[in-house]
Amino acid sequence: MVRFENVGLRYGMGPEVLKDINFSIAPRSFQYLTGPSGAGKTTLIRLVLMALKPTRGLVHLFGQDVSRLEAATLTDFRRKMGVVFQDFRLLDHLTVYENVALPLRVLGKEEAGYRAEVVELLRWVGLGERMHAVPSVLSGGEKQRAAIARALIARPQLLLADEPTGNVDPGLGRRLLRLFMELQTLGTAVVIATHDLALMEQYDAPRLVLADGHLHVDA
Amino acid sequence: MSTPDWRAEAAEREDEEERFAEPERLPSNLRRDQPLVPVDSVAGRALVVVIAILTFLAALSAGAALLTARASEQWRGAVANEMTIQVRPDPRRNIEADLARAVALARAVPSVAEVRAMPRAESDRLLEPWLGAGLDLIELPVPRLIVLRLNAAVANDLVAFSQTLRREVPSATLDDHRLWVRRLSTMANTIILAGVAIVMLVLAAAALAVAFATRGAMAGSRDSVEVLHLVGADDEFIAREFQNRFITLGLKGGGAGGLAAVVAIALLGWLSSAWSATPEADQLQAMFGAFEIGWSGYGVVVLVAIIVAAIAGLVSRVTVRHYLRAMS
Numbered sequence A: 001m002v003r004f005e006n007v008g009l010r011y012g013m014g015p016e017v018l019k020d021i022n023f024s025i026a027p028r029s030f031q032y033l034t035g036p037s038g039a040g041k042t043t044l045i046r047l048v049l050m051a052l053k054p055t056r057g058l059v060h061l062f063g064q065d066v067s068r069l070e071a072a073t074l075t076d077f078r079r080k081m082g083v084v085f086q087d088f089r090l091l092d093h094l095t096v097y098e099n100v101a102l103p104l105r106v107l108g109k110e111e112a113g114y115r116a117e118v119v120e121l122l123r124w125v126g127l128g129e130r131m132h133a134v135p136s137v138l139s140g141g142e143k144q145r146a147a148i149a150r151a152l153i154a155r156p157q158l159l160l161a162d163e164p165t166g167n168v169d170p171g172l173g174r175r176l177l178r179l180f181m182e183l184q185t186l187g188t189a190v191v192i193a194t195h196d197l198a199l200m201e202q203y204d205a206p207r208l209v210l211a212d213g214h215l216h217v218d219a
Numbered sequence B: 001m002s003t004p005d006w007r008a009e010a011a012e013r014e015d016e017e018e019r020f021a022e023p024e025r026l027p028s029n030l031r032r033d034q035p036l037v038p039v040d041s042v043a044g045r046a047l048v049v050v051i052a053i054l055t056f057l058a059a060l061s062a063g064a065a066l067l068t069a070r071a072s073e074q075w076r077g078a079v080a081n082e083m084t085i086q087v088r089p090d091p092r093r094n095i096e097a098d099l100a101r102a103v104a105l106a107r108a109v110p111s112v113a114e115v116r117a118m119p120r121a122e123s124d125r126l127l128e129p130w131l132g133a134g135l136d137l138i139e140l141p142v143p144r145l146i147v148l149r150l151n152a153a154v155a156n157d158l159v160a161f162s163q164t165l166r167r168e169v170p171s172a173t174l175d176d177h178r179l180w181v182r183r184l185s186t187m188a189n190t191i192i193l194a195g196v197a198i199v200m201l202v203l204a205a206a207a208l209a210v211a212f213a214t215r216g217a218m219a220g221s222r223d224s225v226e227v228l229h230l231v232g233a234d235d236e237f238i239a240r241e242f243q244n245r246f247i248t249l250g251l252k253g254g255g256a257g258g259l260a261a262v263v264a265i266a267l268l269g270w271l272s273s274a275w276s277a278t279p280e281a282d283q284l285q286a287m288f289g290a291f292e293i294g295w296s297g298y299g300v301v302v303l304v305a306i307i308v309a310a311i312a313g314l315v316s317r318v319t320v321r322h323y324l325r326a327m328s
Helices: A041-048 A073-077 A094-105 A111-124 A140-152 A168-183 A197-202 B006-010 B015-020 B041-079 B095-107 B120-131 B158-168 B177-220 B224-231 B235-274 B279-288 B295-327
Strands: A004-010 A016-026 A030-034 A056-061 A082-084 A160-162 A189-193 A207-211 A214-218 B082-087 B111-119 B145-149 B171-174
Touching: A004 A041, A016 A041, A030 A041, A030 A168, A041 A056, A073 B224, A082 B015, A094 A111, A094 A140, A111 A140, A140 A160, A140 A168, A160 A168, A168 A189, A168 A197, A207 B015, A214 B111, A214 B120, A214 B145, B041 B235, B041 B295, B082 B095, B082 B177, B095 B111, B095 B145, B095 B158, B095 B279, B120 B145, B145 B235, B158 B171, B171 B177, B177 B235, B177 B295, B224 B235, B235 B295
Parallel strands: A016 A214, A030 A189, A030 A207, A082 A160, A160 A189
Antiparallel strands: A004 A016, A004 A056, A207 A214, B082 B145, B082 B171, B111 B145
């Protein structure tokens, strides 16, 4: 599904922040992406999302070399991926309901067609009472849950979650992890970027460990 | 891929949230279809004002051009096919004989369709506005006029006729109105062209204002645009969202400016009719006709407003596509 071969990234003329990255994400797999703060977890996720272009190496997504992708194919690939940003990236002028429904709306779906689904997901993440609120009045945990709901609503084939449990209480953290595991059994490949050891101990899965710009797989 | 099990778990969860389960029971105040690009910003409101002012100016220019076009059409229709022979009194000559001779000469010209010697009383009346009514002009050397209606099809023998007339009746001169009409027409055409040029310039200014505003909005929404991309929006979708926003702003501004122009033109029309008894108003009316642009004129004003809104949408779309290409 995703394959990185000798991928390197540098910003401008600066030093390489990611060096010789080799890994792959198989369909229906579950893995953690871990490493100390600033190791480049978010950067690696942005590379997978094609929000950044590598300065060297090969990136294959869904069987295709991304350097030769047409813009329309790029959009198609992004629609197969769900992403939870560490800083949530909710649109401030939209309600929680509208933010969560965004991936379906950009597909051109009618609001009446996805309404029930969005409401159910919002209830599941505990935002049933907050669906009309705008992000500026939400707590950090609520924003995180809204961001997770937005990543899940279009049932992605690949879920990339950047510190998805960083702002929620341990109980909700466990429930979210259960949800991610459930998504995996239903066919979604899941990558969770975290440095929360307690979270990783709850469910054993391969770990992609980033340190000093290098990545190694800790199975 | 089947549905994740959050539905089952959600059903067991907090009972108080049950009322949100059915779509038709969503809170009535829930906003569900807000534009993805925020509409009501300070920059947006400023742009509405700029577009309103530009539309107002464009609509007034278009109205003035239309008014001039109509007036010049009236002049041309009224005098283009008319000429006058003026027979000046000469103490050494018999003016009535000169008049008769000039009429006879004129009748012999093929391109003259109709000849009418203006009776003395009628030509005296023409002087009333300057000299006042009730004067006995019998002692004054007032020229006599012969009005010629031209046959529009042939008019190539008039130079020769003018020379013959000067030779045969030295006290008579041929006034060709067409030269005067041509001059007035040139002036009117210049006014019309200037009006059209102003409309074009104003539309170009509106387009530039929208382009700058769109770039500003894009720069301000860079994060939102990236999020939209990452959740699967293509450039077309994003461009459409911006285009819809700017068409809305364009319609608001264009509508306000167009309405202000309609009110201003109607007000000027009312004022000119209220002052119609004065000589200045009569003179203006003679030059420009009644200050009325009619339904078609108001149609042009509305059209200008619609064009401004369409330009706003189109320019924002092109700008966004350009910006997105540069971003990727």
